[in-house]
Amino acid sequence: xxxxxxxxxxDQQDELRExxxxxxxxxxxxxxxYGRATYxxxxxxxxxxxxxxxxxxxxxxxxxxxxxxAAVTTFSDxxxxxxxxxxxxxxxxxxHDSRVLGSxxxxxxxxxxxxxxxx
Numbered sequence: 001x002x003x004x005x006x007x008x009x010x011d012q013q014d015e016l017r018e019x020x021x022x023x024x025x026x027x028x029x030x031x032x033x034y035g036r037a038t039y040x041x042x043x044x045x046x047x048x049x050x051x052x053x054x055x056x057x058x059x060x061x062x063x064x065x066x067x068x069x070a071a072v073t074t075f076s077d078x079x080x081x082x083x084x085x086x087x088x089x090x091x092x093x094x095x096h097d098s099r100v101l102g103s104x105x106x107x108x109x110x111x112x113x114x115x116x117x118x119x
Contacts, residue, residue: 010036017118020048024118025111036113037064039071039106044099049118057095062113064089069106073098 012034013025021043025036045058057076070084076095083089090112100106110117 006050009046019052022048024114026114033115035110035117036078037106037108037110037117039069039100041103041105042102044097045083046097055116057091057097058092058117060113060116061093062089062091062110062117064110064112067107067109069104070101071098071106072101080085 006048008027008029010025010027014028015026017024017026021040023038025038026039027034027036027058050056050058066083066085066089068085070082071079073083073089073091074097082092082101089108
């Protein structure tokens with residue numbers, strides 16, 4: 001088998017989506033779409049992505065693994081989940097907002113929902 005069939009790298013992504021304080025690299029691999037998101041300190045979905053689209057909440061279903069940093073997800077009912085490096089996190093397709101915590105960049109690998117996220 002050729003390496004192209006066995007290995008993909010995010011630095012050779014199929015698509016790049018960028019917003020202020022955010023970079024989302026997309027790789028299509030064996031019929032699946034994966035994303036690597038890098039958020040700078042101070043990033044918030046409603047401010048840096050949603051406001052550009054006229055939306056207050058994200059409603060994309062997510063499954064991702066946090067590689068670095070920390071964030072908090074706030075749901076429209078007011079409940080919150082804090083996510084830190086090493087966590088595998090699922091967000092159902094309900095209204096939610098997310099923001100980076102602290103002064104470290106936040107990096108996550110999106111295993112579900114990457115094709116729709118920040119599009």
